[in-house]
Each structure stands twice: as structure tokens, then as C-alpha cells.
Amino acid sequence: MKKIRTIVVNRSAYADNDAEASLLRSYLKDRGVFLVNVMSSPGAGKTTTLIKLINALKDSYRIGVLEADIDSDVDAINVAKETNVKSIQLHTSGMCHLDAGMTKKGLDEIDISDLDLLFLENVGNLVCPAEFDTGACMDIVILSIPEGDDKPLKYPLVFSKCDLVLINKIDTIKFFNFDFKKCEEMIKYRNPNSTVIKISALTGEGINQVRDYLKNKIDSWRKS
């Protein structure tokens, strides 16, 4: 076997929208609305997880959802149908992520004056959404079993920035070669302060644990 050479072919050149995101976080704090940014690869189960989670939380909070996609409005329709909370679709016109300005536009459109908790389902993409601070109060990444346990190795930024990592589709674990220990070690290597919870959005396993985690997080935020 030949030795592998590694070539650096470019440097990231994304615009910095950190200042705008900080302003947005203050704006949300002033209004008592906790914004959660949810990121994952396409098909990792963001929408199904949100539906289960919202139904577990909606007796405690007035909830809204911003669904970002390049095209289609199936996710916003599904969330509204399955949870009966306020939901709007954001179309990014081909854009691979949301930044703070786009998120603010979503907030203005959904009207946060009657909300306590707002979920933002980002574009399905494990790379670009992590580059842009949306202004959210916390970030969740969902990694699903079929994607493989090596994703925290290959997509470092999203795992280093996330407060909570949900390992989804654990109901399919016996059909895939997925090493939880190796995966969790790599997640902790990327971010020692992150929390990892195993869930199945399909069966509901682990959802109550996520609900309790979020309730604690919101309580601390309100007191801060």
C-alpha cells in the first residue's frame, strides 16, 4: 500500500456574522424567547425529532418552528399537522445554511410575541450551517446511526460548536456497524462540554431525556 499524501486545497472564506448574532441573542433574551438551532445531515431525522420533542414540551411552553429548506414546504406542513404549533417555512433559494440576518427575518415573519420557545430547523447539511452563528441560544446536532460513527472525525466544526448531540435512529443499531464508544469519545474530543443523548425519534426512546435537558437549559437561561 502506498503512503497517503494530504494536500490542503483551500481556506474557508465565510463572512463573519457574529456581531449580528450577538445582537439577535440579546433581542431574544429581552423578549424571553429561547431559540434552539437544530442541525444535521439530510435525512438524519430533524423533523421527526422536533415533532416528538414539541409534543413532549408544548404543555410547558408556547412553541413555534422555523423550517429552513432549499425547496418544498413538506416539513413545515408536517410539523404543524403533527403538533398544532405555529410553523413557517423559510426558503433559502439554494443557500446551504442560515445566518443571523436570515434567522431574524424568520423571527419577524413568525411573530415571536406570543412564544416562549422557538425551534429553527436548519438546512440539512453537516458543514455550512456550523460556520454561521444564527443567534440561537443553543445548538443541537443530530447524527443518525446509518451515517456512521466517523462523522465527528470528518465534520469537526459542527460537533465542536454544539451543546447537545442526539444520536438518532438507535432502533436500527443492529443493522449497522456503529461503535457508540468510539463516536462518543470523538464527540467529547471535539467538545468536552457537549452532552450526548441516544434517541429514536421513531419509537420515542430518549425523547423525555431531551425534554428534561431542554427544560433545565431554559430554566438556567431565564435566571442568567
Place this chain on the structure above:
Amino acid sequence: MKKIRTIVVNRSAYADNDAEASLLRSYLKDRGVFLVNVMSSPGAGKTTTLIKLINALKDSYRIGVLEADIDSDVDAINVAKETNVKSIQLHTSGMCHLDAGMTKKGLDEIDISDLDLLFLENVGNLVCPAEFDTGACMDIVILSIPEGDDKPLKYPLVFSKCDLVLINKIDTIKFFNFDFKKCEEMIKYRNPNSTVIKISALTGEGINQVRDYLKNKIDSWRKS
């Protein structure tokens, strides 16, 4: 259920690298090297598919592989180990895709003078790689069963640009709710000229069909 509103929040502003990509295609044609760009979500099975495909093709062509990732070199190592063909890792330093200039740098590094066929495994991302013409002679997208049948609806560009769509992990079909007919109809709606082949990179099912498709494609390209 409330009516869903859809808000356009931004427009894509990617740089146009079409001219550079066209030059690269002429450069490859002059040298008789057929370049295949392979795209998918993270964890859809690009590397495993390439390993199976290269082993089915390496008696007919002198093959090389460019493995693009944000971090790690596990894919280039695996490909070299499992196929014994020439393979190098391209690191994109956080960049979510490859463009024609980055691809050309990869070609120069691997040295194409002793190759007939070169695979480029793009960054795992169903959005941005489709925005940038790499200069490849053809594009493949891999969609895996666990991601769901709605991906051609939500990620239109990559499906509209691809010559060949491989539906991978068909060995897991009984564990997921995936409607082939609906998915194929949507792929054909995005691109009526695309070919769809069902495969399992794990079991090898469908790989010979992909091999024959590529051989025909390379034959036509050589005669053109």
C-alpha cells in the same frame, strides 16, 4: 391546522467557475483521462461504493482517486488499502465543496499521466458541491435508503445536475419507509435524462450494472 407560509430569505451568491471547469474538461480530454465527480450526504456510502466499483473496473482501466474531506484521511487510506490504486487526500480547510481550481490542484498532485479514469469523492454535502462545476466528465449522486425518499424534493440542484443517481443501502430497505417509485419519479422530474441504479455497496448488489454503465460512458466519451 394553520396555513403554511413560505418566506424567501436569501439568494445564492456563489462565484461562477464554469469557464475554469470547461478548460479542465478539455485538458482531461486531451490526456484521455475520464474524471467522475461523486457527491452525496455524509454517510451515504461514497467510499464503500468507490471501493467496490474500482475493484470491478481496475482490470479495464488505470484508476486513481481524489478523496476530499474537511478533516481526516481515513477515506484515502481505506481506498488505497482495499483497491491498491493510487489515492490522495484533499483537505478543504473547512470548505464545503470543491471547485474547478481545487480539482485541478488535486490532478496536479496525483499526476494523471499514467491514468485512464479518476474518481473525485467530493465533500459529504448534498447542497454546495452541486453549485460548483468541478470540471468532471460526469457527475454521480448517491442517495441512501435511510436518508428518505424525499431528498430529490428538498435538494433539487444536485439531482438536476447528475447523470447517474445510485440508490444505496438497498439491503436495509425493509427497516425503512422508502418509496422507490415516488423517489424515482422525483429524480426524473429533476432530470429526465438521469439514470437511476439501485445498489448495495455492502453486498455488491448492482455494482456490475454501474460498472457497465461507466464503461459505456467512457467509450462514448473517447469517441466524441
